[in-house]
Amino acid sequence: MNQQPASATNSGSRLTLLVLALGVFGVGVTEFVPVGLLPQIAAEFQVSIPAAGWVVSSYAAGVLVGAPLMTLLGVRVPRKKMLVLLMVIFTVGNLLTAFAPSFGLLLGGRVLTSFTHGAFFGIGPVVAAELAGPERRSKAVAVMFSGIALANLAGVPLGTWLGHELGWRATFIAVSVLGAIMIAALATLIPHLPTPAGVRLRHEVTALGNPQVLLALLMTLLGFGGVFAALTYLTPIMTEVTGFGESAMTPILIVLGVGMFIGNWFGGKMADKALMPTVVGSLAALVVALFAFTFTSHQPVLAVINVFLLGALGMATVPPLQTLVLQRASAAPTLASAINIGAFNMGNALAAWLAGSTISAGLGLESAGWVGALMTLTALVLAFVSVALMRREARNASTASAVDANTGAAPQLADASRA
Structure with a gap:
């Protein structure tokens, strides 16, 4: 053996x-x-x-x-x-x-x-x-x-x-x-x-056309991207709005890193138990944390706590979103998985640009929080759309099975009556 x-x-x-x-x-x-x-x-x-x-x-x-x-x-x-x-x-x-x-x-x-x-x-x-x-x-x-x-x-x-x-x-x-x-x-x-x-290359590319795969990719782009609306401008927010000195940024970044480490572990653990509830729950909590950052950034203690939450909740979305893409593109997961990484980066760039635009427009550094919240909120809406599509597909499959069963039963009943 x-x-x-x-x-x-x-x-x-x-x-x-x-x-x-x-x-x-x-x-x-x-x-x-x-x-x-x-x-x-x-x-x-x-x-x-x-x-x-x-x-x-x-x-x-x-x-x-x-x-x-x-x-x-x-x-x-x-x-x-x-x-x-x-x-x-x-x-x-x-x-x-x-x-x-x-x-x-x-x-x-x-x-x-x-x-x-x-x-x-x-x-x-x-x-x-x-x-x-x-x-x-x-x-x-x-x-x-x-x-x-x-x-x-x-x-x-x-x-x-x-x-x-x-x-x-x-x-x-x-x-x-x-x-x-x-x-x-x-x-x-x-x-x-x-x-x-x-x-085959064709199979890998075709998998990207699946509406559920596209929804998962957009959730990645907008959901995790929203975090970077705040994190891109974290240093000026902490120093100019919250009032920390530049020397405080190293421990603040360590707090962020600890949050990311814990959130990554928790997101992976929960996603194995219930994938879509974890996606929806982590995105919803992240929306609240990003909106809150607009206000907590004015209070040092609350701001640091919020930074931890941004790291934890942001990374909590990563394992379930990546797993969701692998699940939706199960016939050809490799390209979809790689594209999802590109979606993370594209979301980061989009978030930085949008938050930079609001800051340049005179809405203040703290506007980065609600810009990120709106991006993640859009991802949350897409998650509900994905769930609705899944339920509709399940109903259609159930109806089709029932029709097939009834169709197969009719000839058997006719034969029995003739006997």
């Missing part, structure tokens, strides 16, 4: 999830750490701070383009092989960023690195859900995405500190080293998972 004991299988599955979470951690640090290093980058390449901001925005643009592109290119590649290849590209991109002799090559390194983001975040949850099984898929996705919370809680502050101490290039060298470790870990610890038979 070659069958492994269940305990060994579960142990291997947990180790695989931790490896995937570490990969997400590295990708999360790479995405956000340049924010704290922009002054150094601008000074070295003699560009303005807004121009240096392209180090961040070029990455976001690369995620939007790279997520579907890399996923489609790798749709017929075994998932383990694709994850290793993505981490190789990730490491090369960070090395190019670390040793870039010009600002143009620096941006090139950032774009190259970003191309791995959406595909890794898209394929990883599929692998995690497959290894965990249907009863624990949301929890498995939550374990993987805990890497994001840890990146914000520890990775980004540590990377920023390292950049300030040893120069910004040292931070990207450190991330490159992490990438090399991940290549070895993925190659060694991820089991062989061949691409399911019958996977």
Whole structure:
């Protein structure tokens, strides 16, 4: 008998999830750490701070383009092989960023690195859900995405500190080293998972046309995006509206990170028990927290509590929304999962722009709270639309089954009467 004991299988599955979470951690640090290093980058390449901001925005643009592109290119590649290849590209991109002799090559390194983001975040949850099984898929996705919370809680502050101490290039060298470790870990610890038979590009693209898949993607874009309306302008809100000094931002960001970590765990746990109720409940609670932030931002203690709630409730939506997309696009989940990651990034960009517009219009920094609340409220409405469609589909299926049953019964009754 070659069958492994269940305990060994579960142990291997947990180790695989931790490896995937570490990969997400590295990708999360790479995405956000340049924010704290922009002054150094601008000074070295003699560009303005807004121009240096392209180090961040070029990455976001690369995620939007790279997520579907890399996923489609790798749709017929075994998932383990694709994850290793993505981490190789990730490491090369960070090395190019670390040793870039010009600002143009620096941006090139950032774009190259970003191309791995959406595909890794898209394929990883599929692998995690497959290894965990249907009863624990949301929890498995939550374990993987805990890497994001840890990146914000520890990775980004540590990377920023390292950049300030040893120069910004040292931070990207450190991330490159992490990438090399991940290549070895993925190659060694991820089991062989061949691409399911019958996977075709047409099937992957067609799955996106499912109304339920589109609704799930829009819920992601607007629901989690609403959080970033507030978080994008968190520093000026805390310093100019609440009255904290800039030195207080580090502990405030730690509070945010703790909230994200707890919310990610809780969202994954609850989604496995009741997926749509978790989606609806987390979005509804997030709407309240975002509206409240408009008022609590004027009181220091309440503002910090609200920041924790924004992190917790925002991340609580991630595992159920990602699982919802996997469920709705079950016939071809890989592209839909990657597109969902693009939806997260697009929502972040849209939220930042909308909140920036209200602030520029003179409505105040605190207007970012109700802008985010309105975005998430729209996602909540779409969740109710999705539930209504599901119920209608269930009724139609029940009616069709009843008609088929009655149709099949008629000839049998006629035969019985003749007998």
